Amino acid sequence: xxxxxxxxxxxxxxxxxxxxxxxxxxxxxxxxxxxxxxxxxxxxxxxxxxxxxxxxxxxxxxxxxxxxxxxxxxxxxxxxxxxxxxxxxxxxxxxxxxxxxxxxxxxxxxxxxxxxxxxxxxxxxxxxxxxxxxxxxxxxxxx
Numbered sequence: 001x002x003x004x005x006x007x008x009x010x011x012x013x014x015x016x017x018x019x020x021x022x023x024x025x026x027x028x029x030x031x032x033x034x035x036x037x038x039x040x041x042x043x044x045x046x047x048x049x050x051x052x053x054x055x056x057x058x059x060x061x062x063x064x065x066x067x068x069x070x071x072x073x074x075x076x077x078x079x080x081x082x083x084x085x086x087x088x089x090x091x092x093x094x095x096x097x098x099x100x101x102x103x104x105x106x107x108x109x110x111x112x113x114x115x116x117x118x119x120x121x122x123x124x125x126x127x128x129x130x131x132x133x134x135x136x137x138x139x140x141x142x143x
Contacts, residue, residue: 025043025044025045025047025050026041026042026043026046026050026053026054026076027040027041027042027043028040028041028054028057028058030057030058030061032061032065032067033071035067035069035140035141036067036069036070036071036100036102036140037058037061037062037065037067037069037070037071038070038071038072039054039058039061039070039071039072039073040072040073040075041054041058041072041073041074041075041076042074042075042076042106043075043076043077044076044077044078045076045077045078046074046076046078046079046080046084047080047084048080048083048084048085048087048088048091051080051084051088051091051092052087052088052091055091055092055095055096056095058070058072059095059096062096062099068096068098068099068100069099069100069101069102069140069143070096070099070100070101070102071101071102071104071133071136071137071140072101072102072103072104073104073105073106073133074103074104074105074106074107074109075106075107076107076109077107079105079107079109079112079113080109080112081112082112082115085112085115085116085119086119088116089116089119089120089123090123092120092123092125092127093120093123093124093125096125097123097124097125098124098125098126099125099126100126100140100143101120101125101126101127101128102127102128102130102136102137102139102140103117103127103128103129103130103136104129104130104131104132104133104136105129108131110129113129114129117129126143
């Protein structure tokens with residue numbers, strides 16, 4: 001069970017960092033960065049069920065912050081196939097309609113991520129994929 005949130009300094013300002021770990025299949029770190037929620041989700045293998053679990057946690061934190069912008073870094077070694085991606089897009093669209101999501105995949109599963117981007121955009125979620133966090137932050141600031 002995680003301890004209390006820790007105060008950390010990122011140079012810009014001091015923020016709360018919350019680390020949530022599941023004994024099963026993924027880790028999730030979240031941080032309030034003022035104008036958006038930053039999250040890193042990772043593990044060995046991604047599935048639609050794992051995605052739903054960490055997005056539920058991200059949504060809860062975003063609603064607590066009254067924030068509809070997320071920068072997420074996905075850090076899963078093994079990505080998903082089209083069937084899982086379709087399920088993930090449906091869940092995300094129901095959970096976070098009209099949110100702004102900047103997405104960075106540390107393992108560069110680019111082809112399936114492009115499919116995911118198209119699927120959620122067709123369901124009223126503005127998601128954009130990026131090669132790095134700096135580009136994602138600039139996009140969130142402009143959107």
